[in-house]
Amino acid sequence: MPQRVKDKVAIVTGAGSIGPGWGNGKAAAVLYAREGARVFAVDCNPAAAEETCGIIHEEGGECLAHEADVTSSEAVKSLVDRCLSEFGRVDILHNNVGIPEVGGPEEIDEDTWDRHFAVNVKSMYLTSRYCLPHMVEQGGGAIVNISSIGSIRYFGYPCVSYGASKGAVNQLTQQIAVQYADRGVRANCVLPGLIHTPLVEHYVRSGYGGDAEEMLQTRREMVPMKRMGDAWDVAHASLFLASDEARYITGAQLVVDGGITCKVT
Numbered sequence: 509m510p511q512r513v514k515d516k517v518a519i520v521t522g523a524g525s526i527g528p529g530w531g532n533g534k535a536a537a538v539l540y541a542r543e544g545a546r547v548f549a550v551d552c553n554p555a556a557a558e559e560t561c562g563i564i565h566e567e568g569g570e571c572l573a574h575e576a577d578v579t580s581s582e583a584v585k586s587l588v589d590r591c592l593s594e595f596g597r598v599d600i601l602h603n604n605v606g607i608p609e610v611g612g613p614e615e616i617d618e619d620t621w622d623r624h625f626a627v628n629v630k631s632m633y634l635t636s637r638y639c640l641p642h643m644v645e646q647g648g649g650a651i652v653n654i655s656s657i658g659s660i661r662y663f664g665y666p667c668v669s670y671g672a673s674k675g676a677v678n679q680l681t682q683q684i685a686v687q688y689a690d691r692g693v694r695a696n697c698v699l700p701g702l703i704h705t706p707l708v709e710h711y712v713r714s715g716y717g718g719d720a721e722e723m724l725q726t727r728r729e730m731v732p733m734k735r736m737g738d739a740w741d742v743a744h745a746s747l748f749l750a751s752d753e754a755r756y757i758t759g760a761q762l763v764v765d766g767g768i769t770c771k772v773t
């Protein structure tokens with residue numbers, strides 16, 4: 509089996525999944541482990557982080573589960589401290605945590621707006637803030653931030669706080685990429701398109717209110733490939749950016765969307 513991130517230590521935030529099956533963070537954590545990394549799996553739901561760790565252990569990999577809400581500065585500082593004390597280093601910071609919400613400026617209330625910016629962007633600023641000094645001291649590292657095509661396009665329905673917060677993720681990533689480029693730290697984004705994950709299943713089956721199968725079919729039809737992606741598509745793109753194969757790539761926005769952002773309508 510190829511070992512594309514052999515001997516590296518990867519922090520993955522949102523390493524669990526909100527439902528059965530493969531979420532983006534869970535697949536990324538398992539894939540990093542399959543490719544030789546020791547994984548520090550962070551989630552605010554300890555059972556979800558433990559489940560991912562269990563899969564990694566069953567496959568013979570190394571993983572530690574850690575409970576933390578990544579919107580809290582104190583919690584993020586202590587998760588980085590624990591990762592360093594258990595594993596001795598941090599080479600990959602994979603920021604997966606992010607929450608969607610449908611609505612425009614009149615529908616999204618201020619609390620939702622603030623929550624989106626805390627969960628979707630501030631969390632990534634905090635993890636970067638505490639990991640970067642160690643990456644610099646080690647002589648390098650790779651940050652992979654999970655953004656969305658919603659950061660650069662209108663989805664077809666309003667998602668104002670989601671899109672704006674994901675746009676901020678892109679710029680946060682580029683700021684770090686430029687500032688740390690000559691110190692061996694790379695920072696890149698993955699922009700997933702319409703991905704069929706437990707998060708989407710949960711939304712179409714309980715939050716959306718319309719016909720779930722019709723909604724899933726509409727999502728498939730929107731994509732030039734006529735299918736949604738899955739969590740492994742996002743995980744493989746992330747693995748590439750985190751690995752040394754991407755050593756000359758920083759500040760990139762890697763779109764993983766079956767061609768949807770190439771379309772006019």
Ligand SMILES: NC(=O)c1ccc[n+]([C@@H]2O[C@H](COP(=O)([O-])OP(=O)(O)OC[C@H]3O[C@@H](n4cnc5c(N)ncnc54)[C@H](O)[C@@H]3O)[C@@H](O)[C@H]2O)c1
Binds near residue numbers: 525534605654699708
């Ligand atoms: N599914 C899609 O179509 C799609 C499209 C574009 C982008 N994305 C992005 O993918 C990411 C989510 O992917 P997923 O499938 O892993 O989602 P998910 O909802 O399954 O989330 C993974 C984990 O994050 C944890 N989490 C949530 N808030 C947290 C917090 N504050 N602190 C710590 N853990 C927290 C949850 O407990 C969950 O276990 C998001 O950044 C999302 O914007 C998804």
